[in-house]
Amino acid sequence: MTALLALEGVERVFGGVRAVDGASFEVRPGEVHGLIGPNGAGKTTIINLVSGLLQPTGGAVHVGGQPIRGLAPHRIAALGVARTFQNIRLFPELSARDNVIVGEHLRRKESLPARLLGLPPAREAEQRVRERAEALLARVGLEDRMRERVKNLSYGEQRRVEIARALAAEPKLLLLDEPTAGMNPVEVEAVAALIAKVAAEGHSVLLVEHNVRLVMDVCHVITVLNFGKVIAEGPPAKVAEDPAVITAYLGGPA
């Protein structure tokens, strides 16, 4: 079975600094794939490369077997890739529900003339879109915050809206960049359960996360980065015992 996401010797240089230095790994369908490493290891850069916000300076990224070099972010999204952002990039003036509705963009096949004429099918389609968005928000536990502008939501709530927005695209591959940062333990539990459930439904997840317990609990495979290089890869139990990983995290000579 071919990998849903494949990185082959990917490089990204920022003004002489190798943020990603020949990283290679694969994410298979239905897999929750953890991507961990110390600060500055290049995790977020990889997410940006996969979602097309950055272009690699070397190597290749394939999504569903197709090389994505030079593809604009919206084209990559159309391949079934959705993401969240480490520093939360919601549309602040929009309500939670409207944020999620934007996430449904690619799934909506409506006709502009019908809409401009205000024909019933267009209205019905929009009703369905709204209902789906509400259902997604309910799934992340925000059913009573749907009408609130997201800028007024708490940090944890905003992260959940972002996850719902990414899920709204029904992505094949979900890129989550530190989805639990700033959340309380109860919220973290809920997100862990959600990730597991999403994977069970057949979505693949690439998870960048600092919360090691969460990663150990939900991931099938973990890739560990340090200074842009892959230093270990495998199931959680194996990675946790890898001496290179321990050194990287605890410091000391590598």
Place this chain on the structure above:
Amino acid sequence: MEWLQETYLTYQSTLGYIGLNALLALSVYTTLSCGQLALSSAGFAAIGAYAASILTLNFGQSFPVALLAATALPMLVAVPLGLPVLRIRGVFLAIATIAFGEVVRLGLVNWDYVNGAQGLVAIPQKTSVWMIYLAVALALLLLARLRGSKWGFALEAIREDEAAARTMGIHTTVYKLAMLVLGAALAGLAGALEAHYSFMVAPNGFGFVRVVDMLVFAVVGGTVAYYGPVVGAAFLTVLPEVLRELAPLVGIEPGPLRFLVNGVVLLSVILFLPNGIVSLPARLRERRRARSVTA
């Protein structure tokens, strides 16, 4: 009854110009609605005004044909303009489009066929006030219908965070270009209507000052709602006439002080009503609620 007629006759041109300015303000708003400050509308209005006037004056074409051409030609220009320019962001986009507008104006100044700075005169008056308001109504309907649709949400998303919108699969360039083209159409139509309303067109009517006026209409009215620019255009078009009325009562002579009031009004709106006049009712309600809570 007589009073009513007198008032209508006195202010009919103001009424017409409210509509024309509303169209022009909407033409700036279209790109603002997806977060892009493009100041090309005066250039597009010039293209529309001249295209229509040349057709009616020199080629004996009917008014509908002229209006159609005046709407279509700026759209055709907007595509090759927009493709390179819309990659530029923020203030730089504004500057690039100001440059475009100046090039259009200077082109007209140097074009002997259209009499250079003297412009085209004795243009038949074919625009009626109802036509202007029909155009405004159609534009508003279009924008209202976009709201809440797939396309409307995409525009809001681009305005709020362009990069994030792209990762949702939104082809931002297409949307931005579409709004620039729509704005160009509105500006061109407004230009043609104005030319056939005021008997003449000249390049100086389409300079930097004019496009700044359009932007100011949109911002003072408020760009959070699609009808904000119309409210802003109405307010600022009526303001000089109100000042004309009030000036003798407070002893202001026609002249610079009237100009000063405009500046002060604009500054106050920007500082104290950041979302424009249309946000005033909500603001007042909020304040009343705040007061009742503290009391």
Place this chain on the structure above:
Amino acid sequence: MRFAGRMSLAVIVALAFAAPASAKQTVKIGAALSMTGPAAAYGANQKVGIQAAVEEINKSGALKDVVLEAVIEDDASTKEQGIAVFQRFINKDRVAAIIGPTLSNTAYATNPLAQQAKVPVVAVSNTAPKGITDIGDYIWRVSLTEGQVIPGALKTLQGKLGFKKAGVLYGNDDAFTQAGYTVMKSALADLKIEVVAEQTFAKPDRDYNAQLTSLLALKPDILVVSALIENASGIVAQARQLGWTGPIFGGNGFNNPVLIKNAGPAAEGVYVGTAWNRSSTDEANTKFLASMKARGVDPDQFATQAYVGVLVVAEAIKQAGNKGGRDDIKAGFAKVMSLSTPLGKFSFLPNRDGDHTPAVQVVKDGKFQILQ
């Protein structure tokens, strides 16, 4: 009783005020002037001329029971507000005649409205050769067009100075200066004067060194310039600084005391073809200059022509038998013949353009003097 007494007192007072008012008839004249915007400087001067003329006429009692009242409004140098002002004058203030607007480009937009409403208009600063009085029979003009002034002036000047090659400089982004250029170009062609080169500038420009340098390099005998005053004095000063000692010829835009004030000695040898000979010793002119001086104003051509505009309206009212209706005034205009004005003896041509003798002036010893 007391109540009745007070009542009768009120009636008497009312009658006392009403009686002279019924004899006096106020005729309103609207003036649409550019008091703000790019043409603000002209509007300000026109306003002074109009106010002076209205006061003098009312004081002189020349119109018997008719009292003139000027209603002055700012058109902000835009056609949009120009139109609004005209409609106000026509429908709200119900003026008997309109003076203005300052700019030709505004006039193209406003005058058709007055024509439709049958309100007479007197243009006092529109000099565009075509299309102003063509708008209709209610549109009259006091200001001579550049076409009426420049060709004659250039001819006179060539007879005196005998130049053969001219360098032309004009403002190409302004209706007034561009129209002036068109006239100059054909006048030079008629006189068989070779144009060595043409250069342009824009109204906001204040630096003309590049244009002047390239013109002067071609060794013309004369510089022919179409410019408004805000550019004119700079052009003259910079040409002199670049070493040009030859004659400079300008049109109506140069006929302004600001030229001498701002260019100083550099203005010596500037020739101005103009509608108004400011150094005329004609009584109407000396009286006008004195009255402006009393107001602390050194008038330019704009102030003078605006002043004459009011004189012409007053004369029309007089010719109509001291009646100040719109059609009375329009009919009166046709009867204005050889009216004594600071511009000279003034009449209207059959096409409703103004007619009086233009002049050629030269700046000499820091003063405008008539070219002998």
Place this chain on the structure above:
Amino acid sequence: MSGQQVINGLFLGSIYALFALGYTLVFGVLDILNLAHAAVFMLASFVALTLVASAGLHILLALPLAVLVAGLLGLVLERVAFRPLRGRADSNISGLISSLAMAAIFEAIAHEIWGPNVARFPFGTLTDKQLHVLGGVVSRLQLTIIGVALGLFLVLWWLVQRTRLGREVRAVAESPRAARILGVDVDRAIAASFFISSALGGAAGVLFGLAFNSVSPDMGRSVELKGLAVIILGGMGSMTGAVLAGFALGLVEVFVVAHLGGSYRDAVSFATLFLILVLRPRGLFGAPSLREA
């Protein structure tokens, strides 16, 4: 191109450079366009004119006073039109508009006080002598202006590169948040930028008024859009770029006038501006921001 035209170009360029120097400083620090810069330019010129003509001060005394007034106007601008907007999501658009409003207010005030006519400095304000160089004529005043433009550039360069205040301004330009964390008084640094920027704009205005003997409420029109062209050409926030681009634009304009005619001059400037934004948004002289100034 003749020697005289080169002189013309350098002279025009020095005016552009001086105007753009202050313009680009604020642009570089705050990333907003201060469209009232041209109005400050104009007011300073009127202030100097009044000091010379009515108060009888010598121009060498009036110039610094007018520059000081311009700097203070910059502080007013910052306080009224920009500070209240800081932190607002659309601050670069709203800042642009509030500065336009201030420009309208400044212009109306000047119009009310000094009237709409073009005024000039009294004759003999600066003794002027003609010099012959490069086969052309140049007045001492023109040379003074070119010299002052270069001198002010050096002063500004020193101020920004070598002083504590300059370091703070550069830090704010880089990232206001980071600067605040590093203990920089951000408000003070921004206010200082406005003061310096407007003072430079004011100096440009006084010299412009002197050079062309033309002071009027609308005198800023001739430089406001050209100034934009210069700061874009020079690269946003780059002071060296602004000066080089100012001279470059002056020379190009003169070249166009000499070889194509005056009608093409402005069109060529704006078309160039447009192409640079599209093809090389960082500007010709490549310095992308203040830190490389």
